[in-house]
Each structure stands twice: as structure tokens, then as C-alpha cells.
Amino acid sequence: MKRLVEGNEAVFLGALKAGATFFAGYPITPSSEILALAAEHAARDHGFKFIQSEDEIAAANAIIGASLAGAKSFTATSGPGFSLVQEAIGYAHQAEVPTVFVNVQRVGPATGMPTMPAQQDILQTKYGSSGDYYPLVFYPNSVEECYRYAITAFNAAEESMSPVILLSDAFIGHLNEVVDLDAIEVKVVPRSRPPLGTGKRSFSGLAHDEEGNPRTADAEVYRKWLSKVKARHEEVAARYSDFKFKGNTSSDTLIISYGIVSRVIAPLDSEFALFRPIRIFPMLGPELQHYAQGYKKIVVIEANDGQYGCLVERELKREVIQVPLLGGRISLGLAKKGLSEKLGREVH
Amino acid sequence: MFKELLKLERFPTIWCPGCGIGQIMIQLAMVMDELGLDHTNCTVISGIGCTGRLAGYMNMDSVYTLHGRTLPVAEAVKLVNPSLKVIVVSGDGDLASIGGNHLLHAVRRNPDLTVLCNNNQVYGLTGGHAGPTTPRDTRTVSSPAGSPYDPVNLQNLMKAGAKYFYAKTTVYHQVHLRHCIKEAIAWPGFAFVDITSQCIENHGRRLGFNSAYEMLLHFRKTYKRAPDGAEILGPDEIGIVRKG
Ligand SMILES: Cc1ncc(C[n+]2csc(CCOP(=O)(O)OP(=O)(O)O)c2C)c(N)n1
Ligand code: SF4
Numbered sequence: 001m002k003r004l005v006e007g008n009e010a011v012f013l014g015a016l017k018a019g020a021t022f023f024a025g026y027p028i029t030p031s032s033e034i035l036a037l038a039a040e041h042a043a044r045d046h047g048f049k050f051i052q053s054e055d056e057i058a059a060a061n062a063i064i065g066a067s068l069a070g071a072k073s074f075t076a077t078s079g080p081g082f083s084l085v086q087e088a089i090g091y092a093h094q095a096e097v098p099t100v101f102v103n104v105q106r107v108g109p110a111t112g113m114p115t116m117p118a119q120q121d122i123l124q125t126k127y128g129s130s131g132d133y134y135p136l137v138f139y140p141n142s143v144e145e146c147y148r149y150a151i152t153a154f155n156a157a158e159e160s161m162s163p164v165i166l167l168s169d170a171f172i173g174h175l176n177e178v179v180d181l182d183a184i185e186v187k188v189v190p191r192s193r194p195p196l197g198t199g200k201r202s203f204s205g206l207a208h209d210e211e212g213n214p215r216t217a218d219a220e221v222y223r224k225w226l227s228k229v230k231a232r233h234e235e236v237a238a239r240y241s242d243f244k245f246k247g248n249t250s251s252d253t254l255i256i257s258y259g260i261v262s263r264v265i266a267p268l269d270s271e272f273a274l275f276r277p278i279r280i281f282p283m284l285g286p287e288l289q290h291y292a293q294g295y296k297k298i299v300v301i302e303a304n305d306g307q308y309g310c311l312v313e314r315e316l317k318r319e320v321i322q323v324p325l326l327g328g329r330i331s332l333g334l335a336k337k338g339l340s341e342k343l344g345r346e347v348h
Numbered sequence: 349m350f351k352e353l354l355k356l357e358r359f360p361t362i363w364c365p366g367c368g369i370g371q372i373m374i375q376l377a378m379v380m381d382e383l384g385l386d387h388t389n390c391t392v393i394s395g396i397g398c399t400g401r402l403a404g405y406m407n408m409d410s411v412y413t414l415h416g417r418t419l420p421v422a423e424a425v426k427l428v429n430p431s432l433k434v435i436v437v438s439g440d441g442d443l444a445s446i447g448g449n450h451l452l453h454a455v456r457r458n459p460d461l462t463v464l465c466n467n468n469q470v471y472g473l474t475g476g477h478a479g480p481t482t483p484r485d486t487r488t489v490s491s492p493a494g495s496p497y498d499p500v501n502l503q504n505l506m507k508a509g510a511k512y513f514y515a516k517t518t519v520y521h522q523v524h525l526r527h528c529i530k531e532a533i534a535w536p537g538f539a540f541v542d543i544t545s546q547c548i549e550n551h552g553r554r555l556g557f558n559s560a561y562e563m564l565l566h567f568r569k570t571y572k573r574a575p576d577g578a579e580i581l582g583p584d585e586i587g588i589v590r591k592g
Pocket of ligand 2: 362363364366367368369398399468472473546547548549550551
């Protein structure tokens with residue numbers, strides 16, 4: 001049935017569709033609707049478990065416990081809350097725990113501008129916890145995609161045995177669009193690991209060997225483990241190399257943008273070629289290289305001070321023109337103004 | 349046999365000879381054996397610290413969580429699978445300092461968990477730093493002039509809940525320790541067992557004890573059984589206070 005759905009609601013409904021039965025969270029704008037929907041759902045369906053945690057740290061660790069106990073689990077947070085869950089994200093990578101973290105971004109740092117959209121957690125998403133790890137991250141730009149990629153996030157979590165991050169922002173999270181979610185067909189990957197209480201396994205944040213024995217001073221065992229995990233993540237990522245490309249043969253410039261910004265600057269397609277990664281991490285290296293080839297100039301427009309742009313530059317090994325949209329004002333006008341300044345000509 | 353509940357192939361443990369944690373593990377395994385708890389119906393969850401390593405020696409599914417995060421993990425496990433017996437074993441620093449906020453809220457929510465707190469009055473693993481249970485004036489690596497604060501009153505913290513179970517015991521009083529673990533496991537709610545034990549290497553020697561044995565004798569001398577039905581345990585008393 002077609003109806004009006006909000007981005008945050010679509011994320012929640014996608015999680016349910018994917019088989020999630022556990023949510024823990026701590027209220028924070030602009031992600032709180034997801035928590036409220038989970039609370040309502042738990043009141044109706046006793047198979048669905050909900051905890052309003054004492055803080056985001058508790059919520060992040062609760063979804064890890066729930067996953068180990070056999071539930072598909074998730075949390076949703078924003079801004080400072082996303083900082084608080086970083087240690088647990090690292091733990092879930094080391095202990096190989098599938099779960100989903102939703103981050104509805106707002107302007108920071110710290111309390112910043114709580115109701116205003118931003119894309120300022122891109123590098124934190126990739127590098128926020130201690131150690132080396134290879135997160136899978138998706139960033140939808142519509143209500144329908146919020147639903148689709150919530151399901152994808154749960155699937156990829158089970159396949160990669162890791163915490164997958166679904167990025168959104170205050171704009172996408174609160175966007176209302178008419179969609180028919182029932183008509184969307186997405187496969188659901190079943191739970192991959194037997195729950196606690198069925199074996200003699202040791203789950204831990206310690207470096208470990210194949211049998212789960214702690215190996216905290218053996219570089220060889222660690223390197224083997226890390227390369228195995230990296231390969232697994234790359235293999236899973238390859239199943240979800242999702243992006244949108246709109247070429248423009250009359251333009252010498254390719255604009256790369258994602259999430260809310262890609263939505264706002266869509267009308268620039270008459271003047272520029274556009275590339276939008278949906279799988280933000282691991283980066284779409286080969287795809288970026290392929291589509292960037294024919295263009296003299298590469299521009300990255302994003303709602304932060306160049307976080308993805310610097311990674312694109314590294315990936316393409318060529319200079320990237322950066323157009324940051326800061327302070328929660330994400331508009332076509334500002335994008336054009338920034339482009340005009342950086343390109344040295346009037347962009348209409 | 350309680351030994352079947354331990355991963356003997358991982359022995360020797362990482363613990364120093366004479367450490368009190370081994371005793372807690374043995375007594376826990378003996379109680380589990382008696383109650384028929386094993387890998388099919390029970391899980392052990394621990395935090396970071398010397399005590400935290402206990403989980404990995406249990407011959408069942410176990411989780412060695414982040415520092416201080418045993419309770420959120422354990423609460424979630426119990427919520428997802430209420431038929432599973434969930435036993436938390438961790439250090440006093442882990443539970444009462446970095447995990448203090450979770451402890452406060454576990455008291456409020458009263459989940460059906462058994463918590464064994466290895467109270468060695470110090471941060472053992474990091475080398476003997478003062479912690480939330482370190483007595484006033486005690487010298488540690490991080491309180492060279494003596495700890496300036498009174499320790500947290502775990503009994504009062506537990507009693508902040510409308511329903512509570514708080515047991516105080518020591519590794520010297522093994523029969524009592526076993527009794528407390530058993531009662532805690534049987535308690536239908538949040539049951540906290542505060543186990544005074546010895547960290548000889550990173551604490552006891554600095555206090556002037558020559559061996560773990562001397563520390564155990566000190567526990568024997570210091571602690572007396574509280575009268576049955578006592579509603580409050582004095583500082584030198586062992587026993588159980590509860591309200592259901
Ligand atoms: C977030 C974080 N901070 C600090 C540490 C370092 N650390 C490891 S164990 C520990 C304290 C352990 O003390 P306690 O919980 O009393 O356990 P014990 O070693 O005495 O058994 C600390 C501070 C850590 N692992 N993680
Ligand atoms: S440092 Fe202390 S607490 Fe840790 S194993 Fe040694 S004696 Fe036990």
C-alpha cells in the first residue's frame with residue numbers, strides 16, 4: 001500500500017523486515033523516532049525486545065549481547081551518541097559480532113546543532129574506534145532507500161560477521177515520501193551463528209586464534225586473523241557495490257556526492273556528470289576510477305569540511321575540488337555558489 | 349565433576365600463584381556442577397581485568413566483554429533468552445567504577461542476573477592502582493600518600509533497589525562463599541555477591557603481606573558471620589541481606 005513514510009520510520013520498518021528482534025538505544029535528536037517506534041513495537045509484539053538504556057555505551061553493548069544470544073539487533077544514535085558507541089564498534093569487529101548501528105547525523109562537534117543535518121561523521125564511521133578494521137557502511141538518500149539499505153545492513157552484518165553502519169542525517173531521517181514498502185522485494189539473510197548456550201565458545205575482544213583461544217602476543221596469529229577478516233569484508237562488500245552514475249557527455253566535470261547532498265544537487269545533472277556512492281565504505285575504488293576516467297575535473301560536494309573528498313583523492317590519485325556545505329544549510333543555491341567559486345565560472 | 353566445567357586445556361591460567369580469583373572459579377564450578385548448570389543452560393559473562401579472564405576458562409559459551417560493560421551485555425542476553433542462566437563475574441573496578449552507571453541502573457531494573465564481584469580493593473591487571481573499593485588511606489600505585497576517599501558502599505548501593513540481594517563473603521570462607529553463590533543463583537532477580545579476595549602481587553606485597561596465605565589469615569581474623577536474619581552487614585561481617 002502506498003503511504004507517507006518518514007526516513008527514520010523506513011529504517012525501523014526495514015530492520016523489522018530484516019528480522020530484527022532487539023533494539024537498545026538512548027534518546028537523541030534526530031534519531032529518536034527509531035527508538036520510539038521500537039518501544040511501541042515491543043509493547044505490541046512480545047517477541048521484539050526493547051531496552052531504553054542508561055546511555056549509548058550500554059545500548060551499544062546490549063546489542064552485542066543480544067546478537068550473541070541469537071537476536072538480530074540494532075541501535076540508532078546521532079552526534080555525541082555516535083562518539084560514545086565507538087569502543088563497542090571496535091569490540092564487535094574484534095569479537096566478530098553481527099549487529100547494526102544507525103547514525104542519523106547532525107552538526108557537530110559535541111552538541112553542535114542538534115536538529116540540523118550534516119555528514120560530519122564520515123571519517124569517524126571509518127576510523128572512529130581504535131585499531132584497524134574494515135567497516136561496511138551504507139548511506140541511502142531517499143525514504144525507499146532507507147528501507148532497502150536497512151535490510152541490506154542486516155544482511156551484510158550476518159555475512160561479514162561484523163557491525164554494519166547505516167548512515168543517514170537529520171534531513172533524510174525526517175524526510176516524508178510516498179512509498180509502497182510492501183512492493184519492495186529484498187532478500188533476507190538468516191542468522192549465521194548459533195546462539196549462546198549451545199556450545200563451548202569464548203567470545204572476546206582479545207586477539208584470538210581460529211578456536212577462539214586468546215593469543216595476545218602472537219603477531220603471526222594476529223596478521224592471519226586480520227587478513228582473513230579483511231578478505232571476508234571485501235568479499236561481502238563486493239555483493240553490495242551500489243552506486244548511481246549519470247554521465248554527461250557535454251561536461252568535463254564529475255561531481256561526487258552522497259546521501260542528502262546528492263539529493264539536493266540532483267538538478268545539476270544538466271550541466272555535470274554525477275556519481276553517488278551508496279556503499280560509502282569500503283570505498284567503491286574500481287567504480288570511482290572507471291567513471292572518473294573521462295572527466296578532467298573531479299568535484300566532491302559534501303556537508304562536512306572535506307572528509308570523503310580526501311579519501312576520494314587518495315583513491316583516484318588525482319586532485320579533487322572540494323565544495324563543503326557547512327552549518328546544516330544544505331541547498332542547491334549554496335552548492336552552485338561553492339561550485340562557481342571553485343570552478344571560476346558561473347554555475348546556473 | 350566440576351572439572352568438566354573448566355577448560356583445563358587452557359591451564360595454567362594467567363593468574364599469579366596465590367591469587368584469589370582461582371578460588372572463586374573453583375567454587376563457582378562446584379556450585380554449577382551441583383545445580384546441573386553447564387554449556388546447555390548457562391553462560392558466563394565477564395569484564396576486563398584479571399578477574400575478567402575467568403570467563404574464558406569456563407567450558408561453556410562465554411563472553412569477555414569490554415571494560416565495565418558486563419551488565420548491559422548480560423541484561424540483553426537474559427532478555428533475548430530468559431531460559432539461560434546468566435552469571436556475571438568481574439572485578440570491583442570493572443563493576444563499580446567504569447561500569448558504575450550500569451550497576452546503578454541494573455539495581456533499578458532488577459534483571460535476573462547473578463553477579464560475582466571479585467573485590468580485591470585494587471585494579472589488579474593494570475598494576476595496582478586505587479579503585480572504587482580501595483579503603484581510605486591505602487597506598488597504591490596511584491595513591492602513594494594513601495587513598496583520600498572512602499570506598500563505595502556496595503551494600504547501600506544494592507539496597508537502593510526496591511528488591512535486592514547482597515551477599516558479602518571472602519575467599520577464605522569457602523563454604524560460605526559457595527553458599528552465597530548458590531543462593532545468588534537461586535535468587536529471582538539481580539543478585540550481587542561481594543567477594544573479598546587477595547591480589548597478592550599488585551597489592552598485598554605493597555601493604556606488607558608476604559604471601560597470599562597471610563592475606564587469607566587476615567580475612568579469617570577480620571570477618572565474622574553476621575547473625576541469621578541480619579538486615580544490615582557491618583564492615584567486618586559476612587552474610588546475606590535480601591528483600592524480595
Ligand atoms: C576503556 C578501558 N580503560 C582502561 C582499561 C585498562 N584496564 C584494564 S583492567 C583495568 C582495571 C581492572 O581492575 P578490576 O576491575 O578491579 O579487576 P582486577 O584486575 O583487579 O581483577 C583497567 C583500568 C581498559 N581495558 N579499557
Ligand atoms: S595481579 Fe593480582 S589480581 Fe591479578 S592475577 Fe595477580 S594476584 Fe591476581
